[in-house]
Amino acid sequence: MKAIETVDLTKHYSTHIAVNQLNLSIKEGELFALLGLNGAGKTTVINMLTTVLSPTSGEATIHHVSIQTNPQQIKPLIGVSPQESAVAPNLTVEENILLLATIYGASNKEATKQCNQILLQLDLQKERTKKAKHLSGGMMRRLSMGMALVTKPNVLFLDEPTAGVDVIARRELWNVINELKGSMTIVLTTHHMEEADALADRVGIMANGQLIKTGTPAELKKQKHTHSLEDAFVSFVQLEEGYE
Numbered sequence: 001m002k003a004i005e006t007v008d009l010t011k012h013y014s015t016h017i018a019v020n021q022l023n024l025s026i027k028e029g030e031l032f033a034l035l036g037l038n039g040a041g042k043t044t045v046i047n048m049l050t051t052v053l054s055p056t057s058g059e060a061t062i063h064h065v066s067i068q069t070n071p072q073q074i075k076p077l078i079g080v081s082p083q084e085s086a087v088a089p090n091l092t093v094e095e096n097i098l099l100l101a102t103i104y105g106a107s108n109k110e111a112t113k114q115c116n117q118i119l120l121q122l123d124l125q126k127e128r129t130k131k132a133k134h135l136s137g138g139m140m141r142r143l144s145m146g147m148a149l150v151t152k153p154n155v156l157f158l159d160e161p162t163a164g165v166d167v168i169a170r171r172e173l174w175n176v177i178n179e180l181k182g183s184m185t186i187v188l189t190t191h192h193m194e195e196a197d198a199l200a201d202r203v204g205i206m207a208n209g210q211l212i213k214t215g216t217p218a219e220l221k222k223q224k225h226t227h228s229l230e231d232a233f234v235s236f237v238q239l240e241e242g243y244e
């Protein structure tokens with residue numbers, strides 16, 4: 001079953017084409033990493049798929065539900081951990097999750113059960129009574145991911161989940177993402193090629209709003225005769241940008 005499908009998905013910001021006729025198909029349970037230089041269009045794609053932005057043209061479906069005609073039906077299917085976190089700084093870790101679960105209609109008992117499960121899944125039990133504003137960058141990202149799990153999503157979007165965190169916290173976040181892998185479809189964006197290599201079943205490379213390459217990390221490396229996904233990425237992007 002296809003979790004996500006886009007057909008000629010396009011977004012214009014006045015005269016600037018941020019995403020240009022994107023055709024993408026992601027299978028249920030797959031972890032797909034969207035790669036690209038700054039401004040390539042990754043966040044715009046995620047914002048369209050999560051119904052934050054309306055496409056200028058083209059179509060996209062999540063679990064066969066259209067993002068344009070049925071955005072309200074999309075919301076229960078997805079969880080989003082954005083670059084700018086929606087965490088309430090003065091609430092504790094536990095309170096942030098409980099509040100969101102209650103907003104989504106859980107009873108107090110259900111919310112507590114769900115919160116305990118998420119804290120366990122994300123290894124956040126020790127931080128449960130800490131105010132969010134006192135969390136480290138890595139723990140903050142973990143809380144943001146936990147909050148994205150409140151809707152029990154079929155598809156989880158992680159926009160640069162390890163941006164700005166240290167190398168140990170990054171590895172710990174990889175463990176958390178690896179634990180979630182397979183139980184839901186995950187789409188993540190990253191500038192860290194070793195992250196895409198470690199986590200992704202498949203990657204898509206964007207340049208100038210277009211999807212220029214998709215494949216498994218192994219396929220892309222093989223095509224460029226290298227053991228480094230970063231080298232393969234640079235080569236694909238440079239070719240597209242006309243550096244070679």
Ligand SMILES: Nc1ncnc2c1ncn2[C@@H]1O[C@H](COP(=O)(O)OP(=O)(O)OP(=O)(O)O)[C@@H](O)[C@H]1O
Pocket residue numbers: 013016017018036037038039040041042043044045
């Ligand atoms: N609200 C906006 N108005 C006008 N242009 C925008 C707007 N948001 C994004 N853009 C432009 O659209 C293009 C794609 O931006 P986007 O944020 O999707 O890229 P990105 O690949 O996520 O980049 P980064 O890796 O830096 O987060 C960029 O040229 C950006 O300047």
